[in-house]
Amino acid sequence: MKYILKFLMLLTFFSCKAQIIVPLAADSDAAYTNGTYNKDVDNDFSKYIGTWKYQNGTTALTISLVKKTFEYFPYKNYYQDLLVGEYKYVHNGTEIINTLSLLANNSLRGDDHSISGNLIWPKNLYPICSDCEENERRIKLSISDPERTYLSNSIVLRYKNDNGTQKIIVKIYKSDNSIMQPEGYPNEMRVPYGEYILTKQP
Structure with missing residues (x-):
């Protein structure tokens, strides 16, 4: 059993080494294709890791973010680094939504x-960032x-x-690829769309 375990570990090691590394910031046709590892080689995600908070009176938005490395996407057989997170929104002192506990769910x-x-997002893609530096890179995620x-945000x-x-x-907005919402259902998230400035928490 010990030898089988060692063999499997070696096989995993060499499989990882065999991956074609594609930088997330690269404009490459190889990105997200079979056998690639789409990697945050420039550490663009690192500065976003942590807990951030927007506060306006008794209304608050808290976002916690972590970096996941070497996540496998079986449908197209590639690996990727991801920035993932959860959030809490309080409006006029009432908690509207709170998914923060899910960040600790390793399953x-x-x-x-x-x-x-x-997605590494340049200044000239929507939402356009007119005061960004020419080579400044933002991060685009789904929420x-x-x-x-039924909403895609x-x-x-x-x-x-x-x-x-x-x-x-932070700019939160409804994506163009939202599916048709059920009749009579809300057409926005419970967190209002718009721009928020969040500060890093200790």
Whole structure:
């Protein structure tokens, strides 16, 4: 049994080594294709890891993010790094939604989280960032509302260091690929679409 375990570990090691590494920021035809590892080689995700909070009186949005590495996508047989997260939204002191506890659920795949993705987003793609530096890179992820799964929503993150205070500027919006919503159902997430500035929490 010990030898079988060693063999399987070696096989896994060499399988990992055999992957074709494609940087997430690269504009490559090989991205997300069979046998590739779509990797955050430039560590674009690192500055977003942690808990962030927007506060306006008794209304607050909290987002917690972690990086998942070497996540397997079996449908197309590739691996990828992901930035995933969960969130809590409180409106006028009333908790509207809270998925934060799911971040500790190790049984969830990366893309099963309420926030997930890995697209490196330049300044000239929607939402256009007119005050971004020319080569500044943002991150585009999907964000879902567990009570309104028929909606397809996006969240774009922009990191800012404001005189030592770490912030992310977040834009949440409805994606074009939302499926037709059931008649009489809400057409927006419970977190209002729009822009929020969140500050890094200790």
